[in-house]
Amino acid sequence: MKLLASKLILILCLYFISKPLSAQLNTENLDQWIEEAPFFDIQKRDSILTWADQLKKIENSPRAHAYSFRLMGLHEEFDEKMPDAIGFYLKFLELSRSSGQVSDEMSATGDIVYIYITTKQYEKAKKLLLNFTQRPDKERLNQKKLSVFYNNLGICYNNLNQPDSAVLMYGKALKIKEAINDQKGMADLRINMSSQLMKQQKFSEAYELTMSNIEYLNSIKNDQDLWYNLINMGGILNGLGKYKEAESYLKKALDSAYSKSRKQEALENLSNYYSGIGKYEQAYTTLVQSERLNSEIINESTNEKIAELTEAYKAKQRDLENSLLSSELKSAQNRQFAFILGLILSFALIGVLLWFYLKNQQKNKLIASQNEGLLKLNKEKNELMAVVSHDLSSPFTAIKIWSESMRSKPEAEVLANKIRQAAVGGLHTIGKMLTIDKNEIFDLEMVQIDLAELLKELNQSFEPIATKKGIELDFTIVQDRESILSDKEMLSRALSNLLSNAIKFSHPNSIVNIRTDENDGHLEFEFKDRGVGIPESEQENLFKMYSMTSVKPTSNETSNGLGLFIAKRIGQELGGSLDFVSKPNEGSVFTLSIPVL
Structure with a gap:
């Protein structure tokens, strides 16, 4: 009975709390409701679509109709569906302009600019903001929103490598916020100013601004903005040489991350911190977690x-x-x-x-x-x-x-130079991969390939990864031939997949042998690991797309069943073949044979 009574009391309380809110949604109190409604509170996201439906039902109110699109955009933004959010915000902007609501037009512009900045489209964001900051009558505009526009312009200029313009815009924003006593806005600005000071290595000044923000945001329980300040404080303390405190703040940011994308950013910052102080094992582990989460998001x-x-x-x-x-x-x-x-x-x-x-x-x-x-x-x-x-x-x-x-x-x-070579290889891969799933991959670009140079590049690419696992890469060249006519990019891609697999499935502190020889008019590239091997019952499906065996990488590396499929496809396209021999608990030998032309 006590439990039933408690539930009835709770239902009645919720009824009387929610009733005034719904009562505000009419033509008489619409403007006041718009000023007071907690649009940007992610904890209210489940209520946003309900509010949007109620706004649509208000007759003869263009503003209510326009704001229903803004609320739908906010809902999509909270779900991180940015393209859909942009569509609703553009509709909100169109209706606000047609009804002559300049303040609402600024709100719509601000919503779109936020997504542009989040997705690193700074030129698009700058163009929208300048439409207002360069107006001759800007003194008549909503000053709070105008200060936000100056702040966002500072962010754009900062990311477009125009630091002087960024500082100028931050200064204009701060001047307006101080004039209107906008505490929340001043806190947002301090985040950006701290980031700018960190780039200039003025860590002490950045520390004072960020600590002031953390105290203020804790007092109003604003966890979303607090996350940015925790990330900044981790970087500041790292710059000041206070490494334990820096690690503590970065872990707080990880614990308080309110979305997968924020958690991924926190892991990435934590990995960079570990790398900076020489803890490479922890840096690598954290980086792997970050990349896995990023793959989930994609x-x-x-x-x-x-x-x-x-x-x-x-x-x-x-x-x-x-x-x-x-x-x-x-x-x-x-x-x-x-x-x-x-x-x-x-x-x-x-x-x-x-x-x-x-x-x-x-x-x-x-x-x-x-x-x-x-x-x-x-x-x-x-x-x-x-x-x-x-x-x-x-x-x-x-x-x-x-x-x-x-x-x-x-x-x-x-x-x-090694970093540049790896980056160029990645860019070439992007240019080629769009055709990998077609029946004909592409027109082969046949060139004479220096075999010694090819194997040297392969070693340089995978030596750091192998060293992390204590694996020795042993290269042996048996044949007299010094070059081969083939497509270098595709051959390198196939060899990279085979060596990557050999390292992944080798036990730590072992040896991977890479051997080349010429046999029956074919040049053979042999990769021998001393890993876990492949059960005989699973070998027939090894070269199928997405084929995943029961065998897992020895150090929890990621594997999606595509490496061998791609290597075999490339081997066939080059006129050759890919074969293997494997025994459980002894290891595997993969041999890529390419015809000598």
Whole structure:
């Protein structure tokens, strides 16, 4: 009984709390409601669509109609669906302009600018902001919003490498905020000013601004803005040499991250911190966690887009079905009319029925064709995203490790060249991979390849990764031939996938042998690891796309079942083959054979 009474009291409390809010949604109190409603509180996201529906129901109120689109945009933004959010914000901007609501037009502009800045489209954001900051009548504009525009302009100039202009804009923003006593706005500005001071290595000044922000945001329990300040404080303390305190603040930022993207950024900052103080093992582990989370974010976005495409197809299919139903009804009417006219028109009626039947058959074929095409497109998109994710992992992991090494080794110029080589390899991969899932990959670019140089580049790319696991790479060249005519980029790509697999599935502190020899008119590249091996029952599916065996990488590296599939495809395209021998608990030997032309 006590529990039931408690529930009744809670229901009544919620009723009386929510009733005044809904009562505000009318033409008389709309303006006041817009000023006071907690739009930007992510904890209220479940209520936003309800508010949007209530605003749509207010008659003869263009402003209420416009704000319903803004609320729908905010809901999509909270779900990190930025393209959909932009669409709603643009509609909000259009309606605000048409109704002459300048203040609402500024709000819509601010919403769009926020997404542009978040997605690093700084030139687009700057163009929108200058439309207001360069107006001759800007003194008549909403000063609080204008100060935000100056602040965002500072962010744009800062990221466009125009620091003097950034400082000027921050100064104008701060001047307005002080004049109107905008405490929240001043806190936002201090975040940006702290970031600017950190770039100039003025850590003591940045520390005072950020600590003031943290105290203020803790007092008002604003966890979202607090996250940015925790990240900044970690960087500031790191710059001041207070490493333990820096680590503590970065871990607080990780614990308080309110979305997957924020958690991924916190992990990335923490990895950079560990790398900076020489804790490379922790830096590597944290970086792997960051990359895994980033892959999840990308996959979720892709799945959502596929769901949207599927729903769009279903809607079109429903329209076609309605059209078919309409045609059938019309056909029935024609038959009834023909019956009344008598036998004289019976042959004409048969002709009409036959025409409609053939037309319906054509529509059914069209529906089936569209269905098959959509499924094929969705499959190709999934496969392309997977190939992109797989083939970019090796070059950019190498870039990360070489950059870490530059902090502790004097030969910075040599390492910088290695980083550049890895980056160029990644960019070439992007240019080629868009055709990997077609029946014909591309027109081969046949050149003479220096085999010694090819193997040297392969060693330089994977040496840091192997060293992390204590693995020795042993290269042996048996044949007399010094060069081969083939496509260098594709051959390098196949060899990289095979060596990457050998390292992943080798036990730490072991040896991976890379051996080349010429046999029966083919140049053979042999990769031998001393890893876990592959069970015989699973070997027949090894070269299938997305094939995943029960064997896992020995140091929890990522594997998506694409490396061997891609290597075999490239080998076939080059006129060769990929074979292997594997025994459980002994290791595997993969041999790529390329014809000598």
